[in-house]
Amino acid sequence: MKGVLLLNGQPYAGEIDAANAYVVCCDGAYAWARGRVRIDENVGDFDSLPYTPDPPPTEIYPSEKDFTDGEIALFKLIERGVDKIEIYGGGGGREDHFLGNLHLLYAAYTRGVRAEMICDGSVIFPASGTVGLDGLKGKTLSVLPFGGALHIMGSTGLKYAYPDVIGYGECRGISNVAESDRASLTLAQGCIALIIVNGGTV
Numbered sequence: 001m002k003g004v005l006l007l008n009g010q011p012y013a014g015e016i017d018a019a020n021a022y023v024v025c026c027d028g029a030y031a032w033a034r035g036r037v038r039i040d041e042n043v044g045d046f047d048s049l050p051y052t053p054d055p056p057p058t059e060i061y062p063s064e065k066d067f068t069d070g071e072i073a074l075f076k077l078i079e080r081g082v083d084k085i086e087i088y089g090g091g092g093g094r095e096d097h098f099l100g101n102l103h104l105l106y107a108a109y110t111r112g113v114r115a116e117m118i119c120d121g122s123v124i125f126p127a128s129g130t131v132g133l134d135g136l137k138g139k140t141l142s143v144l145p146f147g148g149a150l151h152i153m154g155s156t157g158l159k160y161a162y163p164d165v166i167g168y169g170e171c172r173g174i175s176n177v178a179e180s181d182r183a184s185l186t187l188a189q190g191c192i193a194l195i196i197v198n199g200g201t202v
Contacts, residue, residue, distance in 0.1 A: 010092025
């Protein structure tokens with residue numbers, strides 16, 4: 001089952017496919033998402049929303065709490081048994097919130113759930129092992145270490161080869177280009193944050 005998580009960052013301008021998905025909306029994201037996508041559950045402390053959303057939340061969390069609204073919503077989706085989560089509205093806005101939203105991707109990854117953040121100009125997701133990059137010819141992609149150093153065995157179909165190791169805190173994986181409709185990247189160790197800069201699917 002797919003989960004859709006709506007966040008209160010930069011509103012997503014494209015279409016959101018909620019068919020066969022459970023949709024959780026966080027607090028102020030309701031302002032941009034209502035009327036655009038079916039919402040199954042509203043979650044948060046609602047300090048960013050001056051009215052009660054529909055459907056009404058079953059619980060309003062305190063504004064001073066140990067978890068962000070996004071974390072609470074992510075955990076709710078995982079508890080429902082979803083195996084894939086699409087996050088919208090996670091980019092832009094406050095920089096600390098954006099970096100926190102990236103960590104939602106990693107939190108899902110460590111729990112065995114595939115998650116991706118879909119923004120107007122990019123798609124971001126964590127991955128390990130062999131990553132197939134099909135149908136991305138001509139698109140720009142960046143690879144960053146996510147949680148520790150990367151040990152790269154090889155890649156195919158990309159303009160630039162990667163070094164054997166990209167250390168945490170290094171930017172040597174920025175701005176590669178897919179030169180083939182079938183490209184791949186194989187990691188011996190580590191997790192990447194892979195950013196497809198100008199759209200596409202993986």
